[in-house]
Amino acid sequence: MAASPVGMKRFYAILGAVAVVGIGLLGYQLSKPATVSIPANVIIQPSDTAGFRGYLKGADSAPVEITEYADYQCPFCQTFATLQMPTIDERLIQTGRLRWRYRDFPLQQHQYARVAAHSAACADEQGKFWLQHERIYEGQSEWAASRDGADIFRRDAKEVGLDLAKYDACMSAGRYAGRIQASYDEGVRAGVSSTPTLLVGGRLYQGRFDSDAITRLVDSLAQRAASTP
């Protein structure tokens, strides 16, 4: 019944070889050099947020506001941003029916999520957040697979017309690291655990992530707001 000692020796040799290869591959993955990064373990100062509650798009008078918590490296967020948001923007935001609030929720497993969020924050300093935001999402498949996403964000920054000297200073200082972490922490407190997550009136949205479903929701909320005395 038992294997011969020679057979067992051969088996353990094969097992050992597999273990060495496996540990070697995991070790290689762990030791790969990190690129430019924005730290997550920052101490958030009151000045980091200074009343900042996300990037806004739409009229102040819009009857409905939706807050989106998203991660630039999340594939669902990318699909939503590039396929659904243009219709939502045209149909609801530009017509004054909806105000959109975008908030960062960089997931720890996404290598470039914080750098991407920081790049957009630096673009915001120069009044071009939404342009950079769209560029980052559109190019996700390229930078997510690259060796250095920060280089690609810098190229985007140049193409959207940012002052690169100011952009570089902002990025190297990690000026908005605290603000990004504060946004993440607020998301966690609001019950966000995955991305994208939408909050409507402070409640987690459980419906479908498409422009038609969002339109129906906004219409019903606007109607309710109008009929409330």
Add this chain to the structure above:
Amino acid sequence: MIYRMGAALVSLLGLFLSAYLYLYKIGRIGALACGNGACETVQTSEWSRFAGVEVALIGVVGYGLLFTVALLALQPALAGSRWPATMLTGLAAGGVLFTVYLTYVELFVLRAICRWCVGSAAIILSIFMLALLAQRRAPRQPAG
């Protein structure tokens, strides 16, 4: 004995695979080597946790257990015992059921197939088959 050896070897492969996915989940490595975005879609979804625990971590523990039991079953003192093979079959059956649930979520909820998950499914199925064969080969316990 050859089936128990096979189960140990394949469990070790599963252990490394799930360790890789877990290291990704805790942010210790960059993007997953996947070829498309499907792995990330699966690994970052809310279904990447089960009962509050990372599925990848469940994989590490599960494959670790299978590996340990398979190695135990190879020890000369247990070579004639049936229970290690039965235990291996039971554990692998649990793994197969869990894999069926995860595959259902991938196909019908997320509509995304992660290649690493397919690899893990093939591994757990192989362990189950090997464990069944090992059990068939194991001696019957003497009656009464």
